[in-house]
Amino acid sequence: MVGGGHGYGDRHNGWTLDPDIRSHIQNCPCPCNHMGYGNLLSYQIPPFPRTQQHRETSFNVAPQYYSDLLDQHYQPYEYHRSSSLETCSCSSDSDSTKGTFRGPWCVCLVICAVIATLTAGLGLPLILSPELPPQTQEDRLYVIRRLLKETPLIDGHNDLPWNLRKFVHNKILNLNFSTLSNAEPWSRSIWSHTDITRLKQGLLGAQFWSAYVPCKAQHLDAVQITLEQIDVIKRLVDYNSQHFHLVKSVKEILKTHKDGRIASLIGVEGGHALGNSLAVLRTFYNLGARYLTITHSCDTPWAFGTDSQNDEGLSVFGKKVIKEMNRLGMIIDLSHTSVNTAKSAINTSHAPVIFSHSGAFSLCNSSRNVPDDVLKLIAQNGGVVMVNFFNIHVTCNESASMKDVIRHINHIRKIAGIEHIGIGAGYDGINMTPSGLEDVSKYPYLLAELLSDPSWTEKDILSLAGLNLIRVFEKVEEIRDKWKLAEILPGEDSAPPFYSQCSSLYS
Incomplete structure (x- = not known):
């Protein structure tokens, strides 16, 4: 005793x-x-x-x-x-x-x-x-850091490559990407939110870099500009290989994240970049592009990007584009499409789709955002809506806060379910950001704020941060592999010819 x-x-x-x-x-x-x-x-x-x-x-x-x-x-x-x-x-x-x-x-x-x-x-x-839920913001940030070591935080859309074209004409050999916030003209631009230092602070695990081309280039040099944007993305990654690695699959995303680097993916923004050619689509895929945004802010000969009285969604050739993307293993992105085009693509696709940088239409009636009936279709399709941070699409005015973004996240969760939400901020392509989400360093604060809500579990945070997008990507790859086993061949269809001063008659 x-x-x-x-x-x-x-x-x-x-x-x-x-x-x-x-x-x-x-x-x-x-x-x-x-x-x-x-x-x-x-x-x-x-x-x-x-x-x-x-x-x-x-x-x-x-x-x-x-x-x-x-x-x-x-x-x-x-x-x-x-x-x-x-x-x-x-x-x-x-x-x-x-x-x-x-x-x-x-x-x-x-x-x-x-x-x-x-x-x-x-x-x-x-x-x-x-x-027991963490009680302070510091505690919650500690949890978020732990969670994002396990699962990569994946952002669906960043327009930095277009800023590289605008600011330095794609001449990046001597660009110090670690400290852009201190360099001209980046430091003065309200369109600039991204560099290596802030990406590391934001604990980003994977980023879809946008190979964007303006609608005014349609039927002119859109294909060339897209190729140049893909090239600058690949060079940016190569020049900063200690921080980035270009990836083309789910397996590579997870391995790169485990290695401590940011997995870099390419998304082509705007179907007008194809020049109405499935061959160009396949070329983009072979160069590493893993999603195509079907339209931007303009219609194409095969898809509507604006809601209008004549909006019929996808044409016959447009549906062929969707099926060719299924065959390739390319993710279908419906941000910027009209409602009818989105519905047509969802009904045509054999694989889940995404909205790479959109919000909830019922909270802000922007054409970029997704109506509730389409959110329900997304749930049935197995897809993901990745919430954007552009004030105009968050509150429909020039000011917004982190809580406004959370309202969109919670609404999409309520209508479609926790399995169907993600993050697609749209940094470097927006000039007004919510307070608390000013640049790419702020992702952990958003997740920590969500964690303060008892209805959000750690598992929910991981789903939002990256697991949902990974699930979609895995299913897209699964469809690709099944179609390959079924020996489904590349499509040879073509859109009705469109002649301009920049086209020849040899087709």
Whole structure:
């Protein structure tokens, strides 16, 4: 018995050690910690943290991390984890010959039973504590950092490549991409939100870089400009290979994230970039493009990008484009399309689709945003709506906040479900950002704010951050592989000819 009432034997921090226990500890070969006293009479190490530093450490972190923290502090010796009935075997020949109840073998058994009871009593709340929500923003950010080490945060749309064309004419050989925020003309531009430093702060795991071409280039040099934009994306990644890696598959996204680099993907924005050619579509895919935004802010000969009285959605050739993307394993992006085009594409596609940078139409009636009936179709299709941060599409005016963005996220979750939302900020292609989401460094703050809502679990955060997009991409790849096994051949269809001053008659 350990207590202070006998007045004899060794003393430990004010406690008197029973002589039988003392004798047992001295002779017992097992690795038990014996109520914190060890088996080497090293009584000078207390069994629990008592210093001011330990007390401060234990209470200044989120409750869900108490378990790990205490687990470290409650180990005065390496063998502390062995204190259990299964490993505490203290019998010996001398033990078996003693008939007294207070023999070393019995004492060991009793002590180990007490330890097991205390472990169960103390361990249960420690095991349950991770379920308790973090109480402060600092705690929530700590959780977000941990989660984003497991699963990549994937943004569906960033227009930096177009700024490279506008600001430096794609001449990036001497561009220091780590500190753009301090360089001209980036530092003065309200269109600039991205560089390596801020991407790292934002814990971004994967980015779809947009190979954008303006609608005014349609039927002119749209194909050439798109090729040049794909080229500048690939060079930007190559020149900064310590931070980026160009990827073309889910497997490569996950491996690159595990390696600590940002997985870089290419998305072509605007079906007018195809020049009405499936061959050009295949060429873009072979160069690394993994989604095509079917339209931008203009109609094409085969798809409507604006809602109008004549909007018929996709033409016959437009549906051939969708099926060829299914065959290739290219994600279909419906941001910027008309409602009828979106519905037609969803009904035509065998694979899930995405809206790479859109919002909820019922909260802001912008043509970029998705109506509730289409959100329901997205849920049936298995696709994802990736919420954008452009004030005009968040609140339909020039000012917005993080809470306004969260309203869009929660609305899409309510209508379509948690499995069908993602993030597609649209940085570098917007000139008005919500307060609290000014640039690419702010993603963790958005996720931490969501985590403050009891209806959002850590699993939900991971779904929003990247798991939903990964699921869509995996399904797109699965359809591609099945069609390949079925020996479905490339399409040879063509759109009705469109002649301009920049086209020849040799077709």
